[in-house]
Amino acid sequence: RQEQFRALRDVEPVTKDGHRIKLQMNAGLLVDLPQLSDSGADGIGLFRTELQFMISSTMPKGEEQESFYRSVLKQAAGRPVTFRTLDIGGDKVVSYFRSQEEENPALGWRAIRLSLDRPGLLRTQLRALLKAASGAELKMMLPMVTEVAEIRAVRELMQKEVQHLSKFGHQLPKKLQFGAMLEVPSLMWQLDELMEEVDFVSVGSNDLFQFSMAVDRGNARVADRFDVLGRPFLRILRDIVRASERNNTPVTLCGEMASKPLSAMALLGIGFRSISMSPTSIGPVKAMLLGLDVSQLSDVLTAALDDNTPGVSVREILVRFAAEN
Ligand code: PEP
Numbered sequence: 109r110q111e112q113f114r115a116l117r118d119v120e121p122v123t124k125d126g127h128r129i130k131l132q133m134n135a136g137l138l139v140d141l142p143q144l145s146d147s148g149a150d151g152i153g154l155f156r157t158e159l160q161f162m163i164s165s166t167m168p169k170g171e172e173q174e175s176f177y178r179s180v181l182k183q184a185a186g187r188p189v190t191f192r193t194l195d196i197g198g199d200k201v202v203s204y205f206r207s208q209e210e211e212n213p214a215l216g217w218r219a220i221r222l223s224l225d226r227p228g229l230l231r232t233q234l235r236a237l238l239k240a241a242s243g244a245e246l247k248m249m250l251p252m253v254t255e256v257a258e259i260r261a262v263r264e265l266m267q268k269e270v271q272h273l274s275k276f277g278h279q280l281p282k283k284l285q286f287g288a289m290l291e292v293p294s295l296m297w298q299l300d301e302l303m304e305e306v307d308f309v310s311v312g313s314n315d316l317f318q319f320s321m322a323v324d325r326g327n328a329r330v331a332d333r334f335d336v337l338g339r340p341f342l343r344i345l346r347d348i349v350r351a352s353e354r355n356n357t358p359v360t361l362c363g364e365m366a367s368k369p370l371s372a373m374a375l376l377g378i379g380f381r382s383i384s385m386s387p388t389s390i391g392p393v394k395a396m397l398l399g400l401d402v403s404q405l406s407d408v409l410t411a412a413l414d415d416n417t418p419g420v421s422v423r424e425i426l427v428r429f430a431a432e433n
Pocket residue numbers: 154156195291311312313314315316362363364
């Protein structure tokens with residue numbers, strides 16, 4: 109099987125009915141980078157910058173962050189990399205950055221909340237990213253956004269860093285793409301404002317599922333209780349795609365769902381045309397989509413999501429579709 113997937117590396121990911129799907133990979137360390145050309149991914153759709161912090165015993169200094177990002181971009185050799193700003197907290201523990209004990213760390217002081225409360229830390233990271241991408245394109249996105257105002261606050265800090273760097277004669281990135289992750293359900297009722305505010309949106313389906321279904325992603329006892337392919341969650345995802353089409357804002361999805369051929373298939377059926385996954389999934393997902401008629405699946409899924417017939421799960425419908433096609 110591995111050999112078979114390897115042979116697909118240079119095959120363009122186009123569905124049977126002609127849709128070009130962007131397949132990107134998730135990464136977080138330099139050791140991940142060779143997988144970019146090995147897998148044939150279109151780029152890195154999620155670069156988890158907290159990994160550098162998690163494997164270090166002390167806080168990485170600005171220069172260390174900058175040289176790390178520079179190496180990542182160099183090794184990516186022109187393929188786009190989407191850097192996510194620090195996503196510390198919750199299930200991502202950084203020993204030297206211990207806050208007080210929290211009763212609900214997943215709902216606590218984490219990610220962009222922590223970054224906005226420690227603007228020095230965030231500005232250091234923004235500066236490192238801007239410098240590392242000087243003369244090139246910088247794509248970055250913010251984790252765990254709850255309100256659109258948080259994005260504006262980061263943009264202001266970013267503007268300050270840009271001004272500071274140009275004042276001191278640094279070359280800036282030639283293009284800046286600024287995005288947000290959609291992982292907190294409150295954004296579902298700010299979709300149009302969100303899409304207007306950013307250049308792109310990336311759905312973090314791991315956290316969006318955790319928060320919308322009230323299911324701890326790390327708790328095996330409840331983790332499998334509800335299905336990502338169930339009607340409620342797929343309807344949420346469909347609303348996101350509709351908002352992205354309405355606003356002409358590119359949307360992608362970078363959670364675990366994208367890594368499994370069956371759920372990746374469902375995402376394409378709902379309307380996603382860009383997904384980011386673990387590098388080893390690129391082959392299997394590409395193999396799936398080469399034989400897929402998306403418009404046919406879309407009809408089947410639309411009917412399945414609008415229909416509430418008890419007893420038939422959407423997963424069963426998808427499994428049947430996959431077997432017959
Ligand atoms: C997610 O939540 O789906 C996501 C991609 O981010 P992480 O898994 O790093 O929280």
